[in-house]
Amino acid sequence: MDDKLLVDILKNQVVPALGCTEPGAVAYAVARSKEILGSEVKQLNIYADKNIIKNSMSVGIPGTNEHGIIFAAALALVIGKSEYKLEVLKDVNNDSIDKALKIVDSDIISLQLENIQGLFIKVEALSENNKSCVTIRHSHTNIINETKNDEIILDNTDDAASSVEIKYEIKKYNIDYLIKFANEAHIEDIEFIKNGIDLNMRIADAGLSGQTGVGLGKYFYTSAKDAFSMAKAYTAAASEARMSGYLLPVMSSAGSGNHGLVAIIPIAFIGQEKNIDAERIIRAVTLSHLVTIFVKVHLGSLSPVCGCGVAAGVGCAAGLTYLLNGNKEQIKGSINNMVAGISGMLCDGAKLGCSYKLSISVDAAVDASEMALKNIFIPDDNGILGDTPEKTIVNLAHVSNIGMKNTDDEILRVMMDKC
Known part of the structure; x- marks a missing residue:
C-alpha cells in the first residue's frame, strides 16, 4: 500500500472553499470560460445536472445577500478568477455586487437542466464574434473539456480517464x-x-x-x-x-x-x-x-x-x-x-x-x-x-x-x- 497516495488524496480532497461548493463550481466554470473568451460576455448559457441545481437554489452567495446559480454566475463574470478554484468569488465587494445584479437584470444568463447522471456543469460564453465552452465532470473542480470557437484547448473527456481521478484510488x-x-x-x-x-x-x-x-x-x-x-x-x-x-x-x-x-x-x-x-x-x-x-x-x-x-x-x-x-x-x-x-x-x-x-x-x-x-x-x-x-x-x-x-x-x- 502506498502512503504517499493517501497523502495526495487528502491534499486533493481537503481544500478551502468559499461558500457552497455547487454554485462555487458553476462560478469556477464561468470564470474559466470568461478567461478563455477574452472579451465581453454577451450571452452565458449554463447546463447542470439536477444535483447542482438542487444544491444551488436556496444557498447564500458569500459576501452578499443574494442566492443561487444565476447570481453566482453573474458575480463570476465580474470578479471571478479561476486560479482561486472554489474560492473563485473571494474578491467580492459592494461594487461587484451592484454590477452582478445589473447582469442578472439584463437576462443574458440562461440555466438548463441536463439529464445526466453524476456531477455535470457546462458553461458556454458568447461575445460578438467568439464562443468559449468549459465542462466540469465528476467533481467540483475537475475540468474535462475547454474549447474556443470549437477549437479544443483541453480534452479529458474519456470516461475511462475520468474514472481514475485520484479520489477513486482510495477504493484500493x-x-x-x-x-x-x-x-x-x-x-x-x-x-x-x-x-x-x-x-x-x-x-x-x-x-x-x-x-x-x-x-x-x-x-x-x-x-x-x-x-x-x-x-x-x-x-x-x-x-x-x-x-x-x-x-x-x-x-x-x-x-x-x-x-x-x-x-x-x-x-x-x-x-x-x-x-x-x-x-x-x-x-x-x-x-x-x-x-x-x-x-x-x-x-x-x-x-x-x-x-x-x-x-x-x-x-x-x-x-x-x-x-x-x-x-x-x-x-x-x-x-x-x-x-x-x-x-x-x-x-x-x-x-x-x-x-x-x-x-x-x-x-x-x-x-x-x-x-x-x-x-x-x-x-x-x-x-x-x-x-x-x-x-x-x-x-x-x-x-x-x-x-x-x-x-x-x-x-x-x-x-x-x-x-
Missing part, C-alpha cells in the same frame, strides 16, 4: 489500513490538516458571535451542557454562517464545505476541551477525512442522501472513536452504528436548514462513537448493515445510487414547484 484501501495510516503517518505529511481545523473553528466562532442565519447555533450553544453538545453548537453555527453567505472560507472534505465542518469541528472542539494532544487531534481528523472520502467515492459526489450524515458523519464517528482511544474494532463498529441510525436522511439541497442536519449528524456521530467505546454494536444482520464497514458502505451506496435513482428528480420537482 480498506478501513483497517486507513486507521493504520492515521496512526502511523509521519506527522509532517499530515500537518496541513491543522489548517482546516483553524479555518473551520474560525467560521464557527464567527457564527456564534455574529448575526447569521436564524440563530440555530446560538440556540444549541445556550443549552449546551458538555463538550459534546458544545461541539454540536459550534458545527451548526459554522454551517449557518456558511449557508447564509458569510465571507469566510471553510476547509472542505470530499468536495463539500459542510462535510468539512462535520469531519473537523466536533473532533477538534472535543479534543481541545479534553486537553488531548494536538498531534492526536490531527490524526483523528485525518481519519475522519479519509473515511468521509471513502464513503463519498462509493456514494458519488452528489446523492439523494445527505452526505453530511452518511459520509462526513460516518467519518466523524470514526475520528471521534480514534480520538478517545478506541481500538480498531471499536472504530469500525462506530461506522456501522452510524449507518444504522442515520442512513435515511435525505438531501433536499444546500440551505440554512443544513445547519440543523449537521447538528443531527454530530449528535448521531457522538452516540455512535460512545456506544462503540462501550462495545455496543448494532448487529450486522440489521437492515443494510454488512459484517464489515466496507460492506455496509457498499450497501448504503447501492440503496442510494440504485434504489433511490428517482428520488432527486422528485425532490427537485417539489423545490421547483415552490418557485
Whole structure:
C-alpha cells in the first residue's frame, strides 16, 4: 500500500472553499470560460445536472445577500478568477455586487437542466464574434473539456480517464489500513490538516458571535451542557454562517464545505476541551477525512442522501472513536452504528436548514462513537448493515445510487414547484 497516495488524496480532497461548493463550481466554470473568451460576455448559457441545481437554489452567495446559480454566475463574470478554484468569488465587494445584479437584470444568463447522471456543469460564453465552452465532470473542480470557437484547448473527456481521478484510488484501501495510516503517518505529511481545523473553528466562532442565519447555533450553544453538545453548537453555527453567505472560507472534505465542518469541528472542539494532544487531534481528523472520502467515492459526489450524515458523519464517528482511544474494532463498529441510525436522511439541497442536519449528524456521530467505546454494536444482520464497514458502505451506496435513482428528480420537482 502506498502512503504517499493517501497523502495526495487528502491534499486533493481537503481544500478551502468559499461558500457552497455547487454554485462555487458553476462560478469556477464561468470564470474559466470568461478567461478563455477574452472579451465581453454577451450571452452565458449554463447546463447542470439536477444535483447542482438542487444544491444551488436556496444557498447564500458569500459576501452578499443574494442566492443561487444565476447570481453566482453573474458575480463570476465580474470578479471571478479561476486560479482561486472554489474560492473563485473571494474578491467580492459592494461594487461587484451592484454590477452582478445589473447582469442578472439584463437576462443574458440562461440555466438548463441536463439529464445526466453524476456531477455535470457546462458553461458556454458568447461575445460578438467568439464562443468559449468549459465542462466540469465528476467533481467540483475537475475540468474535462475547454474549447474556443470549437477549437479544443483541453480534452479529458474519456470516461475511462475520468474514472481514475485520484479520489477513486482510495477504493484500493480498506478501513483497517486507513486507521493504520492515521496512526502511523509521519506527522509532517499530515500537518496541513491543522489548517482546516483553524479555518473551520474560525467560521464557527464567527457564527456564534455574529448575526447569521436564524440563530440555530446560538440556540444549541445556550443549552449546551458538555463538550459534546458544545461541539454540536459550534458545527451548526459554522454551517449557518456558511449557508447564509458569510465571507469566510471553510476547509472542505470530499468536495463539500459542510462535510468539512462535520469531519473537523466536533473532533477538534472535543479534543481541545479534553486537553488531548494536538498531534492526536490531527490524526483523528485525518481519519475522519479519509473515511468521509471513502464513503463519498462509493456514494458519488452528489446523492439523494445527505452526505453530511452518511459520509462526513460516518467519518466523524470514526475520528471521534480514534480520538478517545478506541481500538480498531471499536472504530469500525462506530461506522456501522452510524449507518444504522442515520442512513435515511435525505438531501433536499444546500440551505440554512443544513445547519440543523449537521447538528443531527454530530449528535448521531457522538452516540455512535460512545456506544462503540462501550462495545455496543448494532448487529450486522440489521437492515443494510454488512459484517464489515466496507460492506455496509457498499450497501448504503447501492440503496442510494440504485434504489433511490428517482428520488432527486422528485425532490427537485417539489423545490421547483415552490418557485
